[in-house]
Amino acid sequence: MSGASRIYEKRLGDLDGLYRDSEAFAAEVSQRGADELVYVVHEQKYDSSPGALIIGTSTLLPGAVSTEFAMTRGHLHAVADRAELYHCLSGHGVMLLDTVDGDSLAVELTPGKAVNVPGHWVHRSVNVGEEPFVTLFCYSADAGQDYSLIERAGGMRTLIVKDGEGWSQIPNPDHRGYETAAN
Template structure:
């Protein structure tokens, strides 16, 4: 039996419902200038970047990983700030796992959001999350967080450490099949006319 190394030792994490993890391994941040090509209404995104600055923070992710490779888990929080770009609500870039059969759990800590879900072969779903609700995303599902509220949308997530992310899949397809847009005081799905299908 091997002796655990320092990175294998259980770690206490303090997870904030406002977003963030005390004891995280890393944090990465996305700024408005990083979101070129994400929103269908490119002019609305340009106008927002001009008004708020390309260095305006739009979302950040804290995660903690104790080990790389099969068998280990990554735990983290995603904090997506509210906003609108034309009729679209604020989104993360979204991804499919590079190891496509890897699943991921998202649990809403605060705010109100939608997990937008699609598969390469044409299945689709959109699940609203509010505090206390979770979505268990199976492998082979492309997923993107959408903030449909007026406060930060914060989720706790966990996935296999060897999963990786494929962000290019969405960009190469002209965006996801559906857009999450404002509909009165709520939200609705709208077909994305630029979506050209996913590579298989």
């Protein structure tokens, strides 16, 4: 299929402020290096019109900073009503979802499972496994991403943390509410 293709990478040094434990983050940067890849997105879009789709794959490598698993920055779509499909191709992850009004969900994804993220939901991928977590995604080409809402809110409502050999979700004590952040 013809059209613009893009590869978008995030390295450890790009993710300052994402994890709660800033000392543990600094230690990871000095140990693993600021250039270490955390996630890479391969996307393809043939057009930017409202009806067009962006499709691609997101590959989030395994890892953790202190107790928090590797994650994407997360966002609300700039055109907030735009939805997105994520279909897990490999690995073991969680799609973390919040609404501005107070709903939160953590959807576990393993190969063959999919999550249909409605518009108006903030979303982030988390890798809770030991292999790369790879999803196929599809969303409207005009959606865009708003990264500042999560930052202003002090992070998403929930943290996905190590729990023995597995993972669990705990409330994020730094979260200030999206309602306040929006004003």
